[in-house]
Amino acid sequence: MTQIPTSKPSIVDTLRKHQVFEGISPDCLEAFAATAHHVSLQPREVLIQEGAPAEEFLLIDSGRIAIEIFVQGRGHVSIETLGPGELVGWSWLVEPHRWHFDAIAVTPSDLIAFPAAAARELLASNHECGYGLLSRFLPQIVQRLRATRMQLLDFYTLEQ
Amino acid sequence: MSPVWYRVHRVRRETHDVVTLELTPPEGAPPCSPEPGQFNMLYVFGTGEVPISISSLPSDRGELVHTVRGVGAVTNKLIALQRGDVVGVRGPFGRPWPVGELRGRDVVVVTGGIGLAPLRPVLQHLLAHRKTFGHVSLLYGARTPYDLLYRNELLAWRDSREIDVEWTVDRSSGVWNGNVGVVTRLISRATFDPERVTAFVCGPEIMIKYAIEALRNRGMATSNCYVSMERNMKCAVGFCGHCQYGPTFMCKDGPVFRFDHIEPLFQIREL
Numbered sequence: 001m002t003q004i005p006t007s008k009p010s011i012v013d014t015l016r017k018h019q020v021f022e023g024i025s026p027d028c029l030e031a032f033a034a035t036a037h038h039v040s041l042q043p044r045e046v047l048i049q050e051g052a053p054a055e056e057f058l059l060i061d062s063g064r065i066a067i068e069i070f071v072q073g074r075g076h077v078s079i080e081t082l083g084p085g086e087l088v089g090w091s092w093l094v095e096p097h098r099w100h101f102d103a104i105a106v107t108p109s110d111l112i113a114f115p116a117a118a119a120r121e122l123l124a125s126n127h128e129c130g131y132g133l134l135s136r137f138l139p140q141i142v143q144r145l146r147a148t149r150m151q152l153l154d155f156y157t158l159e160q
Numbered sequence: 161m162s163p164v165w166y167r168v169h170r171v172r173r174e175t176h177d178v179v180t181l182e183l184t185p186p187e188g189a190p191p192c193s194p195e196p197g198q199f200n201m202l203y204v205f206g207t208g209e210v211p212i213s214i215s216s217l218p219s220d221r222g223e224l225v226h227t228v229r230g231v232g233a234v235t236n237k238l239i240a241l242q243r244g245d246v247v248g249v250r251g252p253f254g255r256p257w258p259v260g261e262l263r264g265r266d267v268v269v270v271t272g273g274i275g276l277a278p279l280r281p282v283l284q285h286l287l288a289h290r291k292t293f294g295h296v297s298l299l300y301g302a303r304t305p306y307d308l309l310y311r312n313e314l315l316a317w318r319d320s321r322e323i324d325v326e327w328t329v330d331r332s333s334g335v336w337n338g339n340v341g342v343v344t345r346l347i348s349r350a351t352f353d354p355e356r357v358t359a360f361v362c363g364p365e366i367m368i369k370y371a372i373e374a375l376r377n378r379g380m381a382t383s384n385c386y387v388s389m390e391r392n393m394k395c396a397v398g399f400c401g402h403c404q405y406g407p408t409f410m411c412k413d414g415p416v417f418r419f420d421h422i423e424p425l426f427q428i429r430e431l
């Protein structure tokens with residue numbers, strides 16, 4: 001994993017491109033971006049390992065990331081892939097702040113990483129900013145929950 | 161209308177339970193010029209007759225192409241046909257996709273499973289007249305990587321860069337490095353202008369329902385969404401009432417409907 005040192009404005013610009021940060025006040029976005037950094041991954045490079053502390057969370061700027069779970073006897077099973085504009089990981093928000101899955105780059109990918117402790121501190125100390133951010137993250141969580149339910153339905157076998 | 165006996169000219173196995181049949185008309189048969197989205201009734205002697213969409217634009221020689229998934233008595237016979245066998249054809253029937261209305265518009269095609277078959281002629285048409293349309297995307301979902309239809313075409317369409325092609329599977333396996341997740345997830349990532357896009361959606365009804373919801377979330381009007389309702393039917397000409405729901409006959413008023421015209425049907429359970 002390559003961490004690319006960059007000037008902060010370029011991170012803010014990157015965040016602004018993505019719908020999830022649309023409508024966030026400039027001050028809040030600046031504060032949120034203050035500790036963030038760019039990350040670049042090559043295919044099959046591991047971003048997150050199951051069981052490790054969730055010390056940061058990420059926004060995909062370009063590329064594709066697979067969320068995988070290791071199943072004894074079956075190996076790594078990819079359960080979903082995420083693309084540009086999508087956030088990787090919620091475990092940074094929920095105790096005990098440990099990852100429940102692996103995340104691996106499928107294609108060359110560029111992401112923005114946010115250190116979790118600083119993000120949690122911002123949410124706790126600036127409620128308006130925190131509410132603004134969480135209310136934009138929540139639809140992604142809900143969308144993925146719905147998609148998982150549909151996956152469980154296995155609707156192509158219902159065609160018959 | 162009695163069936164015309166076509167001969168199987170070529171059988172292409174797409175997946176473990178899907179084949180594509182190329183059928184040649186008998187000499188002197190009346191020309192059959194189906195439009196994208198229409199279907200024929202295919203008759204297997206001694207077993208029965210089923211509606212199957214036409215899965216390719218018509219050729220000059222009047223050949224018909226049908227892609228069939230074996231799910232029951234008739235379709236399992238159809239997927240077992242060999243070159244030289246005969247099959248009865250009545251058609252074409254049904255209201256086609258309104259491809260004539262797409263001029264100058266963005267187009268997003270959302271499909272899952274065997275639902276790609278009736279949309280393949282639409283994609284062929286869009287590619288043949290590419291400059292006439294705005295941005296075109298195909299979003300296609302299958303159960304597993306082994307269930308993807310028309311693989312070579314998917315790759316060729318994607319590599320042509322004429323249209324955006326994204327496919328996804330619900331369940332991955334082995335060394336699959338494509339998308340994983342339901343097809344509706346691709347909608348939020350697709351490029352189109354909600355104000356000037358038309359959507360064509362075909363697949364299992366539950367998939368259609370969630371696809372429309374995702375398109376709505378992108379700001380699309382449902383009057384610009386068309387769906388193909390492939391519910392079971394018998395006579396195909398609005399006579400027997402087998403596929404009648406209220407005032408609507410799926411066979412002759414459909415299978416393609418503008419979504420806002422058919423939406424109430426989606427809200428009725430047990431139809």
Ligand SMILES: Cc1cc2nc3c(=O)[nH]c(=O)nc-3n(C[C@H](O)[C@H](O)[C@H](O)COP(=O)(O)OP(=O)(O)OC[C@H]3O[C@@H](n4cnc5c(N)ncnc54)[C@H](O)[C@@H]3O)c2cc1C
Nearest residue numbers: 159160210211212213228229232233234235390391392415
């Ligand atoms: C307009 C239209 C276009 C179609 N196009 C295609 C196509 O291009 N390729 C293709 O493979 N299939 C297509 N179908 C579906 C196909 O007609 C059915 O799979 C077929 O009628 C099943 O007949 P069978 O005798 O093989 O199965 P049956 O023994 O009659 O039934 C087997 C199982 O399939 C279910 N079933 C039957 N018909 C349908 C249906 N229409 N939708 C969902 N489940 C059904 C039955 O409830 C049963 O559970 C289309 C259907 C319609 C109405």
